[in-house]
Amino acid sequence: MSGDRDSAGPRTRGAAAPIGVFDSGIGGLTVVRQLLASLPGEDVLYFGDTARVPYGIKSKETVTRFSRENTQFLVRRGIKMLVVACNSASAMALESLRREFELPILGVIHPGATAAVRATRSGKVGVIGTQATVGSRAYDRAIAELDPRVEVYSRPCPLFVPLAEEGWIQGEVPERVAAEYLAPLLSAGIDTLILGCTHYPLLEATIQKVAGDGVTLIDTAVETVREVTELLQTEQLEHPAGTSPREVRREYFVSDVPAEFRKVGERFLGRELESLVWVDQDDLPWYER
Numbered sequence: 001m002s003g004d005r006d007s008a009g010p011r012t013r014g015a016a017a018p019i020g021v022f023d024s025g026i027g028g029l030t031v032v033r034q035l036l037a038s039l040p041g042e043d044v045l046y047f048g049d050t051a052r053v054p055y056g057i058k059s060k061e062t063v064t065r066f067s068r069e070n071t072q073f074l075v076r077r078g079i080k081m082l083v084v085a086c087n088s089a090s091a092m093a094l095e096s097l098r099r100e101f102e103l104p105i106l107g108v109i110h111p112g113a114t115a116a117v118r119a120t121r122s123g124k125v126g127v128i129g130t131q132a133t134v135g136s137r138a139y140d141r142a143i144a145e146l147d148p149r150v151e152v153y154s155r156p157c158p159l160f161v162p163l164a165e166e167g168w169i170q171g172e173v174p175e176r177v178a179a180e181y182l183a184p185l186l187s188a189g190i191d192t193l194i195l196g197c198t199h200y201p202l203l204e205a206t207i208q209k210v211a212g213d214g215v216t217l218i219d220t221a222v223e224t225v226r227e228v229t230e231l232l233q234t235e236q237l238e239h240p241a242g243t244s245p246r247e248v249r250r251e252y253f254v255s256d257v258p259a260e261f262r263k264v265g266e267r268f269l270g271r272e273l274e275s276l277v278w279v280d281q282d283d284l285p286w287y288e289r
């Protein structure tokens with residue numbers, strides 16, 4: 001089925017509805033972590049497409065289709081806004097999703113680009129991410145729109161994803177990998193580096209050590225939550241209960257439960273995965289075709 005059926009649905013999402021977040025898998029939990037820290041009164045529904053991860057090596061067509069289906073899944077559950085937590089999906093599918101679905105949708109590229117343009121003094125910004133994100137040049141375009149004088153140096157760092165999932169985030173091995181990946185960006189003179197992948201905040205300490213104190217790291221999860229907060233205010237979508245105590249709703253849906261999912265997920269989220277649901281195949285839009 002196409003995205004049309006859901007996009008034609010009612011704009012039911014009142015301020016009391018949950019925020020929807022999707023990612024290719026586990027990584028978007030770094031965005032949820034920031035969301036829960038900054039907006040503790042909001043309900044959150046997360047969908048991790050663990051059956052079809054990784055997105056970072058897939059084509060734009062495929063990632064766009066997957067993203068549309070993930071959005072449908074969340075829209076059916078009555079979300080008031082959507083956060084595309086995955087950098088690869090934000091880079092390749094955000095515009096299509098905004099055309100197809102009638103709800104506020106934020107990705108992670110624009111917030112990261114905005115923070116980097118604000119932070120740079122040398123006018124040289126580095127971007128690291130998956131092959132899909134770097135190949136799409138989405139950060140380059142977003143930065144050029146904000147300030148065409150800023151030069152962008154980018155590099156895919158695919159090994160950071162398994163290192164983060166293995167919990168191999170400090171010590172000799174990740175440092176050597178980081179040194180290898182970052183060498184051309186550092187010799188180009190970058191003073192700001194966008195961590196353009198959901199997994200990279202876990203390696204922040206190692207990346208900072210290798211890059212040196214002169215390089216400002218931009219955590220796109222933190223910047224995205226800033227934009228979410230602004231959007232909720234301007235659209236008057238903040239949860240009416242504000243910060244007063246109530247039973248908040250946090251649900252984590254996944255399309256598969258791979259080995260060690262809970263352990264790795266909780267490391268990314270920084271807390272217990274309270275309600276983890278392995279979605280029944282019949283509830284996944286892509287099985288309805």
Ligand code: DGL
Pocket residue numbers: 023024025027028053054055056057085086087088089129130133161196197198199
């Ligand atoms: N979530 C992806 C991203 O931020 C990384 C993992 C993947 O390749 O799917 O680009």
